[in-house]
Amino acid sequence: MLTAMGFATITVVLVLLLSNRVGAVVALAGVPVAAALVMGFGPGEVGTFVSAGITGVAATTAMFVFAILYFGVMRDAGLFDPIVRRVLRFAGDNPVTIAVATVVLAMVAHLDGAGATTFLITIPAMLPLYDALGMRRVVLAALTGLGAGIMNILPWGGPTARAATASGIPANDLWVPLIPAQLIGMVTCLLIAYYLGVRERNRLRTTAAGRPVGAGVGPSGGPAAGDGAPRAAAPAEYESERPELLRPRLYWLNAVLTLAAVATLISGVMSPELVFMIALVIALAVNYPGMSAQTERINDHARGAILMASTLLAAGAFLGVMEESGMIEAMAVSMTGAMPDFLGPGLPLLIGVLAVPMSLVFGPDAYYFAVMPVLAAVGGEFGVAPIDVAQASITGQETVGFPISPMTGSFYLLVGLSGVPIGTHIRFLFPWAWLVSLVVFGSAVAMGVILPWAA
DSSP states (O other): HHHHHHHHHHHHHHHHHHSSOOOHHIIIIIHHHHHHHTTTTTTTHHHHHHHHHEEEEEHHHHHHHHHHHHHHHHHTOOOOSHHHHHHHHHTTHHHHHHHHHHHHEEEHHHGGOOOHHHHHHHHHHHHHHHHHHOOOOOHHHHHHHHHHHHHHHSSHHHHHHHHHHHHHOOOOHGGGGGHHHHHHHHHHHHHHHEEEEHHHHHHHHHTTTTTTTTTBTTTTBOOOOSSSOOOOOOOOOOOOOOGGGGOOGGGHHHHHHHHHHHHHHHHHSOOOHHHHHHHHHHHHHHHHHHHHHHHHHHHHHHHHHHHHHHHHHHHHHHHHHHHHTTTHHHHHHHHHHHOOOTTTTGGHHHHHHHHHHTTOOOOOOHIIIIIIHHHHHHHHHHTOOOOHHHHHHHHTEEETTGGGGGGGGHHHHHHHHTTTHHHHHHHHHHHHHHHHHHHHHHHHHHTTTSGGGOO
């Protein structure tokens, strides 16, 4: 009975999350509570289940809220602006340097963990250069997605926060061992950018006789309509949308504060939520003294923080009901009996290899809060540690894979800003995103981070 109800509950949650007709909070909190009541658990018992689940995700939720607010304040103060300008100047009018600069800019812009922010900064800044030289916009969208994806492994990024919530393992414990693999992934993204830049340069040279090299490109990445007259690639200049919020005199203080926060986070001497809470307090007091100014800064960034926080808390309720009621355990036992013995110990290998393709089917909430807990429980029956399942998921599922996932809202912002059809973008980026994911996952396995016995 518990097994059937568990599968039914997860199926309904998956359908609701994939349909995009019901919010994640409603699906994650409402369905399991209703299922528990149908199973005969009393309101008091269900309340205990939910409380236990929310308690388990409270630290991750607090970390995510304070991290989003902190990096939002740093962005307002102009911490990233000089870096963005230098990247744009480095790009120049060479397709190779422009391609590399695109990935670098996306990586820098994604330090706050928000895909929408990354795309809103990178695409408008680089698009004039691509159009002026006749570079394909599909390359711009792909490289922006790769840069954002590899940085999404950060502990305040959505996937790692979700994995921490679903597994009960602190986000910092999931991320720190993966740092070397993430760095290798960043280098891989830069090499891909270099390769695509060289390919664009060669393409432009071979088509120069038939079409002016400076001609723009249309939505599909082909030539754009117009007079076809060559255009010089004027250096793009990034300007802050709110110049009155900039604090150039405090730039180095903000930079040192950010480096100190990240170093403290990596060292583990303080819990992540406490690190970002203290950093946020200092950042607000130094950059925007006065209650009115500080309240305005928090209000400007509260929407994204609260939206994710409510989702994480709802996920805690979902996991609490599923675990405390015994449904997850019953499902794991059932699936373990049906799984071949040779496959069980290597379950993280299967997850890591298929992580990016699964991004096309499952959204982040659906995977991390409905699928991953069951996979972790099944792996547990074969002696696989939950952290291996979580880290295998992080290396691709909605991290590197989120820029090709129609299940994420920022995906549509990426293709919309770049003007590339959805199908064209997915077909172009999919193999590159999968390659980066396999490199990161393979590096983590080779270094003994995931499945030490396989190293």
